[in-house]
Amino acid sequence: MSSSHSRRVEYDRFIPFQSAMDVDYARFALTGPSRPQRDASRESPSSVAYQKLLDECILKNRSRILAFNTAHETPASLPQFDEAIRLQKKRQRRIPKEPERVLVLNGMLVDDGLNLLDWGSNNVLAIGLEDAVYLWDAANESTKLLQGVEDSGPITCIRWSPDCAVLAVALGNSYLSLIDPATRHVVDGMEDENQSPMSSLAWRSNSILTVGRFDGTIIDYDFRKDDMFICFYNGHWRGVCSLTWSGLSGWYLASGGLDKLVHIWDACMPVSRHHPRQRQWLHRISSHTSIVKAVDWCPTRSNLLASSGGRNDHCIKFWNTVNGACLNSIDAGSEVCALLWDKNKSELLTSHGSPNNQLTLWNYPSMTRVAELPGHSSRVLSLAGSPLGGVVASAAADETVRFWNIFETPKITKPELPFAQFNFIR
Known part of the structure; x- marks a missing residue:
């Protein structure tokens, strides 16, 4: 008569669990040379400590090849999690709250429509x-003063050419000077008293300058030609x-x-x-409710433009310049x-x-505040970044x-040697 209780099954042999075994260690233990028994009394304390640490880290104190029980699930190690957090905090850079240097300059004009820093x-x-x-030369911290033209009105805008061979200086009487900073001499320029004074400048190349004026006109000038317009x-x-x-495509x-407007112009689009001409x-774009003091292209995304509104707007807007859509507004x-x-x-x-009156650093695209200075x-009124990065x-x-x-x-990455990607040269 069979018992109602379950009987324990007896096996005549042990069958190892392959899933619970470390096959790589088993192969090493079977094929590797046997390690002679060490006499700890004849070895230095440092050698004994090193061997113990090696057994713990590499061999994990294993002494058996076959496993007859299922491997226990080990929970995630909490110290490793703490280590990841510590490394993440270590990678976060520290942004100083105080400026490295302060220049006091008397005679700076205060106007929303002027661009006086580059x-x-x-x-x-x-x-x-x-x-x-x-x-101000950042390399040797030397200073130099370029005097304007007499009876020409205040300076309204300045802009370096891409190769820095000349500095474009716009004056209040609609005169534009191209000054060689080495000799301090005017090498080129133009004057049109019938035109409105210039308020903004942008170099398209080393010879083509785009000029924006207080009457809303924008004109391209090529200084290589007699008819510069x-x-x-x-x-x-x-x-x-x-x-x-745009810095990526130009x-x-x-x-x-x-006029609270943002315009995007395509230089490759045919004219009427x-x-x-x-x-x-x-x-x-007419989404801003105040003057648009600043627009800037993202240097890593060719079709991304940021614009900012003035006193009655308070908004930073991001635009897809392909279709003109607003991507975000903060x-x-x-x-x-x-x-x-x-x-x-x-x-x-x-x-x-x-x-x-602060400076705010934002992380894009999350637009979380990284720092406020x-x-x-x-x-x-104006910001300018060092060409070497870091300082603003x-x-x-x-x-x-x-x-x-x-x-x-x-x-700073070291330049790659010629043919460094090849193992041999034919």
Whole structure:
């Protein structure tokens, strides 16, 4: 008669669980040379400690080859999780709250429509004053002063050429000077008293300069030709506050104005047959409720443009320049006077007006605040980044220029040797 209780099954042999075995260690233990028994009394303490650590880390104190029980599931190690958090915190860079240097410059003009700060690829920062240009060489921290033309009115805009061979200086009487910074002499220029004064400049190449004026006109000039006028951009009806060419392609021009409009122009788009020297806008954006002081192209995304609104707007907007769609709009909480993208990471720096007159670093596309840097006592009107990365200069209505170590300095990579990717040369 069978018992109601389950009987224990007895086996005549042990069958190992292959899934619970370390096959690589088993192969090593079977095929490797046998290790002689060590006499700890004859070895140094450091050798004994090293061998013990080796057994724990590499062999995990294993002494058996076959496993007859299923392997127990080991929970995730909490110290490894803590280590990951510690390394993540270690990777986060520290952004100083205080500026590295402060320049006090008397005679700086305070106007929303002026662009008086530019840092060239020659590592020289140009600062426009009322009747002169102050040059600060970041390499040797030397200074130089370029005097303006007498009876020409205040300086309204400055811009380095891409190769920094000349500095374009726009004056209040509609005169434009191209100055050689080495000799301090005017090498070229133009004068048109019938035109409105210039408010913004943008170099398309080393010889073609785009000029925006206070009457809303935008014109391309080629200084290699006798007839320098190339093309007229028809769109704004008030002063052009900001101009910038797309850095990746050089095909698109963005402009922001006192008329609260943003225009995107395609330089490759055909012009009208009736007006062969007049270009129409590709996209007209009228979403801002105040003047558009700043527009800036993302250096890592060719079709991404950022624009900022003034005192009654407080918004930072991002645009897809292919179809003109608004990708995002962020309320910054105060007037946004200037924009500056980091050239190496997806970070955006903005400068603000009252009540805090601070600089704010944003992480794109999440638009989370990375850091806020107070220091100026008035509106921060302009931003310029060092060509070497890392340092940013800010000019404010308090007549100071402050240097901040904000952006992450890119790592310098050694140039690759010729044919380094080949193992041999035929």
